Amino acid sequence: MNINGKTIFFDTPPVITGSAGVVGKKEGEGPLAQDFDAIFEDTTMGQQSFELAESAMLHDAIIRALTNAQESPANVNFILSGDLLDQCMGSAFAIKDLEIPSIGLFGACSTMALSLSVGAMLIDGGADCVVAGTSSHFCSSERQFRFPLEYGGQRPPSAQWTVTGAGSAVLKKEGEGVKISAISIGTICDLGITDANNMGAAMAPAAEKTIYEFLRDSGSKPEDYDLILTGDLGYTGSQLLYELMENEHGIDLRSVHNDCGLMIFNLKEQDVNSGGSGCGCSGSVLCSHILKRMKKGELKKVLFVATGALLSPTSNKQGNPIPSIAHAVLLEA
Amino acid sequence: MNINGKTIFFDTPPVITGSAGVVGKKEGEGPLAQDFDAIFEDTTMGQQSFELAESAMLHDAIIRALTNAQESPANVNFILSGDLLDQCMGSAFAIKDLEIPSIGLFGACSTMALSLSVGAMLIDGGADCVVAGTSSHFCSSERQFRFPLEYGGQRPPSAQWTVTGAGSAVLKKEGEGVKISAISIGTICDLGITDANNMGAAMAPAAEKTIYEFLRDSGSKPEDYDLILTGDLGYTGSQLLYELMENEHGIDLRSVHNDCGLMIFNLKEQDVNSGGSGCGCSGSVLCSHILKRMKKGELKKVLFVATGALLSPTSNKQGNPIPSIAHAVLLEA
DSSP states (O other), rough: OOTTTTEEEEOOOEEEEEEEEEEEEEESTTTTGGOOOOOESOOOOOOOOHHHHHHHHHHHHHHHHHHHOOOGGGOOOOOEEEEESSSGGGHHHTTTTTTOOEEBOOOGGGHHHHHHHHHHHHTTTTTTTTEEEEOHHHHHHHHHHSGGGGGOOOOOOOOOOOOEEEEEEEESSSSSSEEEEEOOOOOBBOOOOOTTTOHHHHHHHHHHHHHHHHHHHHHOOOOOSSSSESSSSSSHHHHHHHHHHHHOOOOOOTTTEHHHHHHHOOOOTTTTTTTTHHHHHHHHIIIIIIIHHHHSSSEEEEEEEEEEEOOOEEHHHOOOOEEEEEEEEEEEE | OEEEETTTEEOOOOOEEEEEEEHHHHHTTTGGGGGEEESSTTTTTTOSHHHHHHHHHHHHHHHHHHHHOOOOGGSSSSEEEEEEGGGGGGHHHHHSOOOOOOEOOOOOOGGGHHHHHHHHHHTTTTTTTEEEEEOOOOOHHHHHHSGGGOOOOOOOOOOOEEEEEEEEEEEESSSSSEEEEEOOOOBBBBOOOOOTTTTHHHHHHHHHHHHHHHHHHHOOOOOOSEEEESSHHHHHHHHHHHHHHHHHHHHHTTTEEHHHHSSSTTTTTTTTTTOOSSSHHHHHIIIIIIIIHTTTTTOSEEEEEEEEEOHHHHHHHHHOOOOEEEEEEEEOO
């Protein structure tokens, strides 16, 4: 790896040789339906709890990604995954029977970018094959972070809808597929946001910081990319990101930016307020829709910046702010 | 890195150039008191919650480790840390003002070995300087995983006492200090243990698996090490580990094995039942006592195997078993 500032460049970019994004029923009714590798009408996945349903979905995404990459679990050096649930329960139960050495990560909704970033560095350092993955489930998240589902609490306009879904990608040193040519691990930002129903506002400063530093370290401009893709700022957070980039750095992102939380749902028709969120949002959108478009040549250079609100219900109830982080992955077809 | 089986060997072993282990009052009354870098009589650390007290302790350990390594936070490429609290709150609040790119990890009580392992691979891959760290706090853990402190529940003989403490280590490519010559990332084990008061039994099979695979991959025997150090199986888990190693592989570990959970407290006098546990147990014992003994030449070759029970209170209340994992780090003076 070559380090410039906070960005890591790879001489021999690791390759995503296979990937899969799977989602639940509601996500399957959104604009990206045709690109998902599976849409589960029954979001309980036949499990006894929503938490185990989330694990089953991640397990499914991992197996599909390995299948797409024509790779056996026995050839995988490390699996890197994490999720939003307390003690990353989603990942533990998803991977416990795979017999793959497991590096547990915690990056909240930034996990897809974090797992790809660390995975790419391990491949660059000599590993043969690495799997990255993450998941979220509306029903397991809502009751953990906000209210019991049965309570039917009202959701403010800034609230986002946790995606039921999972994404996974297989990384190798060589092969056919989209390349990871650079990554940037973010630093934690805290601008004092305490509202668990306004994650976009908590995460926008982290996205601004990581995007700005990546552009600076790589000497590039927004126009150099086909897409700068955040996940998951939603509508509120995306607007704040535009303001921050313009006011702090004089950079206009509008023409080249999109957000996984805005893409996965039809905001007006699907009643999701500010858009999608959750590890599974950027995970499923990247690992299906985006990587498929890149393979077709519709997108050539994508800067994927997944954002995570490091929200702990304990900390939040104690009145503490929500620290946030964003990690960047430069994808090239 | 050179990979043999599940073990990674380093041609140029990364070096621990500085480290620190800090603990609370009770740990400071135990047998290792003189080796800790700090003992905090007031385990609230002047904070408003036990969770923030844990963060303050980890922050302290990180700053002490950097000071011992004579390293500025500005020179650190990545900080790798995690803890037992929901959404790794301990780490998020400990490092949020350090401005260091942050890789959040989740490995429960295996986090010290996980952070050293991933850190060593990143150094081997080209990073200049990495900080690893972890923490736990009796008061934040008990109320999250078991009962409110005020309840004063009885503790069965197999229960362990969560250590109030933190450990941190600075890794570099070159320099003076203990070397990490190999690591092994564990796979998740699940033998169906569901008792949150018997973590030793849940973790012993993971320790057995990782130790056996490390010995196999490195072609070594227990006698080749000055110490095989698990953390934190406690008394119950250590006895089970001996049985498993003997019955499954015909290997007797007794003469060369010790456990951080058995070392940090005087089990009989300090009323801790089966011994210490928590990320901060192996973190503080390794980063102070063990590394100091290695520097003095009292120990030359130590296989550090931190074990983690991936216990989620949600999952546990739903009746699910406790998946466990163990990661190994070969330390050489």
